[in-house]
Amino acid sequence: MSDARERILAGIRSSLGRGSVDADAKAQLRARVATHRRNQIPARAMVLDEAGRVDLFVAMAEEVQATVARVPSLASVPEAVAHYLATENLPAELVVAPDQNLDAVPWGVRPLLQIHRGRARAEDKASLTSCHAAIAETGTLMLMSGRHSPTTLNFLPDTHIVVVRRDQVVAAYEDGLDRLRANNAPGKLPRVVNFITGPSRTADIEQHIELGAHGPRRLHIVLVEEPEAMRSVEDDGQRGELAQ
C-alpha cells in the first residue's frame, strides 16, 4: 500500500497546485502543533471560581442523568457506595480499579461489600474507578487507561461508579488536556482517554432516549470534598494555589 500512500500524497499536492511543503512552512506547521495553542473556550465555566466550577460540574452531570453524591472525605466512600447500591437494588459487589489513588479507601468499614480489584469481566455488575479530571463545562469525566485503570471497567458493567476528588474539577476540556500532557511523556498519550458524560444512551428507535444501550445503564459520581487522602504528587502545584 506504500504505492497508494505516494499516489494520495502526490494527488493532494497536485490538486493544491504545489510540491511538497517547503522547509520554512514545515517548521511553522511543526511549531503550530508543538505549541497546541488553545482556540476560543466558552466563558461558561472559565469565569467561575472553584466553588462555582464544582457546582456547575455537578449540575451538568445531573442534567445528563448521572447521579452525584457529595461526601466529606475518602473515608466516607464505602458508606456512600453501599448506600447507592442498596438504593438502586443492586448486589453489594464491586470490581475496583487496581489504582493507588483508591488504595486508601477503607472498604473494611462495610464488610458486606464484596470487592475485587482488576479489569472488568463479563459477569461484573458494578465497577468503581477514579478519574483523571472532571470537566465542569459539560459535566464530563476524563479517564485515562493504564495498568492501574483498565478501560473495561468503564464500559462492561451495568453500573459505573467514579470517585472524583474536588480538586480534579477543571473548567474546560483544554484544562483536562493540559493535565494529560503533564502526566505523560512529551507527545505520548495513554492508549485511551475516555471522556464520559452521563450513562450510555441511544435514540435510535423513534428518537426515544433510552439509557443503557451497550455501556453502563447508570453512572454514579462520588465527589470527595476533602481531597487530602487522595492527593498525589502531580497535583501538588495546583493544591498549593488553592491553599493560598
Add this chain to the structure above:
Amino acid sequence: MLAASRDFMANARAGLANENLQRALGRARTGFPLRRHLAVERLPEFEELREAGRSIKDHTLEYLDFYLEHYESNVVASGGKVHWAGTPAEACAAVLQVCRSVGAKVVTKGKSMVAEEVGLNDFLDANGINPVETDLGEYIIQLRHEPPSHIIAPAIHLVKEQVADTFRAEHRSLDPDRSLVEPRQMCDEARAVLRPRFLAADVGITGANFLVAETGSSIIVTNEGNGDLTQTLPRVHIVMASIEKVVPTLEDAATLLRLLARSATGQEFSSYTTISTGPRRPGDLDGPEQYHVVLLDNGRSALLGGDFQDMLRCIRCAACMNHCPVYSAVGGHAYGWVYPGPMGAVLTPSLIGVEQAGHLPNASTFCGRCESVCPVKIPLPKMMRHWREREYARKLSPPVYRTGLALWAWVARRPALYHALTGLASRVLGWAGGYRGRFRSLPLANGWTKARDMPAPEGRTFHRLWTERSR
C-alpha cells in the same frame, strides 16, 4: 454499495407514499431542529466557534499532505500501523488482510460511514468473515438488509413496530410470545443479543470522527458505548477513516467537538468521546494488541483546490439533513447512496461521479437552511449550483428541462419580447382565473396543480405595477 441515485425522482415518490416512513420522519422533522436550537441558544460563543471550526479545517486542508504524514509518523511511534487506500477496493483489501492475519471469523463494528462507503460488510461476508454491526440503528438495518438512511441515525426511517417485527423474525431463539412494544424492550433485547458478540469478536472496526496529527490518535464520538466495547475487547482494533478527518492538535479537536454534538443531536456533549492512540501498553490489563488505521482517499484529494474543497470541512453532524425540507419529506433512501441530504447531494457526485449522481443537487429548494446550520459553514447551496451547472454542461439533465430552459433564456434575453409575453400571459391567466382567482388544474403545470391550486395573476405584471407606482 451500488448507487441508486439516478432514480431519485422515483425513490422520492415512493418515500412520499410510504406511511411508516412519513410517520418516522414526522418525529425527526421537529425533534432534531428544536434540540439543536436549544443547545445553540445556551452557548453564546457558538457563532465564533463555527468560525474557528471553519478556519481549523481550512488550515488543515491547505497543508493536508503535511498533516497526514505527521499523523502517520505518530501512529507508528505509538505502535500502530497506517494502511493507505486510494480506492474502496484497496481499503477492503487492507481490512481483509489484517483480519486474515489473525484468523478472524467474527468482526464487531462501531458505526463508520467510510465502511459504508467502501461496502465493507458485503466484502467481508463474501470472504467468509461475519461483520456484526453494534450501533443499535446500524444493527437494525443490518438485520433488515437495508442501507442507512441518515448519517447519525441510520434507522430513522423506521417505526418501532417495524423494529419489533425485525427482531421477532431474526432473534429466533427467544420466546416468540415475548412482549416487544416499547423501545426500552427492544434496546434491552439488542443489548442482550449483542453482548456475547462483543466478547467473542476477534477484530473490532470503528470509524473516526477526527484524527489528531499531534499525537497519532483517532477520536470516536458515540452515545451507546458500542464503539468503545468494539475497540476495547477484541485483539485487534481497525480504524477506518478518510483523509480529511485529520486535525492538527487535541485543542483543535476540542473546538470541533464543541460544535459536533450540539449540531448533531443538540447534546452538550455526547456520552462518550474517546481518544485512542496505538495498541495496549506493556502492563495494561485490557485493550487490543494491534492498532491499525485504514486511511481512505476515494476521490477526496481531487476535490482540493477546486469548487468543492469546502465540502472536505464536513464533520458529519447531519445538521444539514435534519434541517432540509426535501430530506424531511422524502427520507434518506431516496438519495440512493451512502450520504443523503444536502451534504450527500454535494458529496455523492464528487465521489461516484456526476453521471451517477448528477441529479441529486436538484433535490433542493435552495432555502439555505443547510448552510445556516452547518457547524463549519460549508456553502452547500452554492456547491449544489456548481453541480447543476456541470450537469447541464454535460447534457445530463432531461431534454425537456434543457429545451424549456433554453427557450426561457432566449426570451429572457429579449426584454421587449419578455415584457410583451409576460404581460399577455398574466392578462389571459387573470381573466381565465375568473372570480375564483385560482386554478384547480393547468396544462403544463400539473406537477403543481396535482397537489394544490395555482393562484391566478391579478392581470398586471410586477414590472407594470412598478412603473405605475413610481410615476
